[in-house]
Every structure is written in structure tokens, then in C-alpha cells.
Amino acid sequence: AQSVTQLGSHVSVSEGALVLLRCNYSSSVPPYLFWYVQYPNQGLQLLLKYTSAATLVKGINGFEAEFKKSETSFHLTKPSAHMSDAAEYFCAVTADTGRRALTFGSGTRLQVEP
Amino acid sequence: ETGVTQTPRHLVMGMTNKKSLKCEQHLGHNAMYWYKQSAKKPLELMFVYNFKEQTENNSVPSRFSPECPNSSHLFLHLHTLQPEDSALYLCASSETSGGKNIQYFGAGTRLSVL
DSSP, rough: OOOEEEOSSSEETTTSSEEEEEEEOOOOOOSEEEEEEEEETEEEEEEEESSSOOSSOOOOGGGGEEEETTEEEEEEESSOGGGGGGGEEEEOOOOOOOOOEEEEEEOOEEEEOO | OOOOOEEOSSEEEEEEEEEEEEEOOOSOOSEEEEEOTTTTOOOOOEEEETTTTTEEEESOOOEEEEEEEEEEEEEOOOOSSOOOGGGGEEEEEEEEEEEEOOOOEOOOOOOOOO
């Protein structure tokens, strides 16, 4: 079985500040991990993915995430927040074996203050 | 352009109505998914289809009836819904061979049940 925990349902940062969104996962097999972003009234857009290659993954819009097996974490970061980054962010996990559907975290709403 | 198109974008229906949601993917994927996104709840997987065959039904009430006539089209037939079924219904597709299972989402159908 797999699960994802996103710490903090709401995160607020100032424009230009570091963005850090936390994701911890649980998986009995090597996981594949994803971050998705959802803008208002839209579907989910893939930001980045970890699929057992490099542990530091770079995605779109300047975001990156680091897979840390020892900490079972896959936190999402961006050095400098933009107003356009305000959205909801979802971490998700799946695996190469067993259940293929994604298991999502409950989401973190990012607010960017001017 | 994600390659996954959902119609309608918005739907208002009474509890005795029958309606259908449509999803079409133009990505050549073999798997399609229905998710339910309710306020303040994680995304809930409803159904999974792989090569037109249903491979997962996540204990969804029978008032939701999926149909997958081919790998490019997925429907969700709705009848005698309840107000608590009001939510954003998201469709996704993926290529499951190779194990990565990266899911691409449509923009969703916002359903309101009166």
C-alpha cells in the first residue's frame, strides 16, 4: 500500500521568497513520485516526476524536488516565488508493480503575497 | 494543451436527472481514469480502465456508471445523484507500459447537484 502526507494545507510566502512544500510518502516498493499543480478552475498539470533516475528532479516554472529515501520525502522547492505560483499543489505516488493508479496527498494551497 | 478534453466544463442537474460526462484523450494512451475532487478532501480515484477493461472500481456507488468504448474515450453516466456528489470530476490518461505511468489530466467537469 502507498500513501502520501503533505504537511501544511496552506502555505503563504512573500514574492521573491523561497517556496518549500513538504511531501512524505509511504511505499512498500520503490516509488515513483510526482508533483502536480492546479490553478483555479483547471485540471492538474504535471510539474515534475521522480522515476528512479536522478534524485534531484527539475520541473517546469523553476520548481525542483529532491527524493530522499532515508527521510521518505519528496519536498518541492523554488528559490524565488512569483505571484503566478499561487495555486494548489499535489504530491502523488505510484509504483512499477501492483496498483498503478496514483495516490494523492490532500494538497497544499500556496499563497504568494506582494 | 494537455491532450485530454472533458465536456461539459460545468453541469447543473437535479437529483432525478440522468446526464453523462465525456472524456477524450488524444495522446495514444492505453489507460484512463476518473477522479472526484471535493472541497477539503484529497482526490479520490473512482475508476481505472486499461485497454477498455475496467481494472479498478474504488467502491463507487452504482449511481455512477462508467463506460469505456475504446482507449480514447471514457464516459461517466450519472443518475439519481445526491447533493454530496457535487464536485469537480477529473479525467486522466496514461501510458502504463514502461512503468512510469505519468498521468495527464483534463480540465474537469464542475458538477452541481441540486
